[in-house]
Amino acid sequence: MSGRLTDADGRERVEFTFEGDAVSAYAGDTIAMALWAAQAAALRRSSSAGEPRGVLCNMGVCYECLVTVDGHNVRSCMTVVRAGMVVERGGRQ
């Protein structure tokens, strides 16, 4: 289980969807951190085995947290959430 430190919420809420489910984030969150706080750890399926993968480095190096936004693959740890963003799991579907 994860969540937020109480002091972190001086920011506006931003709503987006992941795999069709509504997710509530804070402005300035990356997709990866908003999803982690929302308990969604599996962000993509691996290339050949199709195993679930999630955040590894959290700083844009490993590409394990790839998701799809508007048809583009993006690193969810480096992409800040926008209201109404439609985020899908990355990799093999």
Added chain:
Amino acid sequence: MSDLVIDADVGVVGAGPGGMAAATRLAAAGLSVAVLDEAPRAGGQIYRQPPVGASASVGIPEPPSHDQGHALIHEFERARLLSVHGATVWDARPGRLWFEHEGRSRLLRCERIVLSPGAYDRCIPFPGWTLPGVVTAGALQVMVRGFGVVPGQRALVAGSGPLLLPTVTALLGAGVEVVAALEASSRWRALRAAPGVIGNAARRREAVWYMKQLWRHGARLQWGWTVFACEGDGRVQRAIIGKVDADGRPRRGTARTIEVDVVGAGFGLVPSIELGLRLGARSRYRPERGGYCLVVDEEQRTAEPTVFAAGEICGVGGAEVAAAEGAVCASAILGELDGRAAAPEVLRAARAERRAADTMLRAFAPLPGLNELARPDTLVCRCEDVTRKQAQQAAEVHGDSMRAIKMGCRAGMGPCQARICGPSLQAMATGQNARVMDRPVVQVPLKAVRADTIRNAPEAC
């Protein structure tokens, strides 16, 4: 000219302590400076700032060294310079840095370049390291300090080196139960770090602060222990931990299982040198500094005379080293313009910081025996799903060079471009744990960017 192309006297890559120190000084001297940084705000990973609009701090106690970070950020953000954030540099030539920014393909043209791109966590493959919830030590720090996200309820921290301490204290500060904090080096080996700590006032203060934090929470480091494996259904639920011998080899009969919901593993750092190699810098293998590091002269100049480098790219050393070497880069560039050498006191300060860091980090150089944690069916390359056995077969059939292994099994050819598996891939494939790795080969794009970014690059490279 469109805003896709920026012109500056000096282009700086990275807004961590090294880049900030260099850029602030160069701008103060009246040069036009443009800084490219991949993160949303200045600070680098070590002094990472929370998002704009969030409380200034997430309420986690900070070590004394962070005063330097606040001072650097304060000066940097008030300096007359251009700082571009969310910029991913994907190709470079002397005087040119191509980068993707907000989905657009842009170019920075400059007379000189200062590289301070930092480092990233060294990963060592072990069974279950691909499970969601198993992350690097650095990832946990970003989570807590950068975003105020509580990583879980019960954490395991395992790895080696001084960065385990800020990871553990960040978790404790966030109210996470740290079930175990495991340092693979033995207490005796770690004692070799002592002269680098005792001989340096700032590092001494830092060490005392961390000891107090651990003591306050009743936490302790277990020396000579590490993570053997992680298990769980769809995400990590258990970790198997145990003792290792002096070389890092797992010791039979010492394994025990703990229940956890998050694991942070960090076996030191790997310098991010790709950009330097692309620009013509030379590199050298220095295990105590994290592997291949750029070779620089005493003014931080690389083999390409218009390119300077500061901080982790010259070998892992920490924020104090980076800031001191950033100051050297600035002094050297300003000196060149005035036809004189860099200021001797600035060079002396950087040398002293580097010496202290080298002494400390030698005690945490990667333990070769940790490569035996991976079993034949353990994935070594996470991008291409390549197991250790497949990498071994590739080495047997095609040869034991990095290139042959990559060609033979596709390990290291995915989007991370071998940044994650590279440091241990050759040892995994050949079983020669202590061998000196082949120098990494740089491929353009240096980081995966959109095809349009490459197609639309200004002044196509």
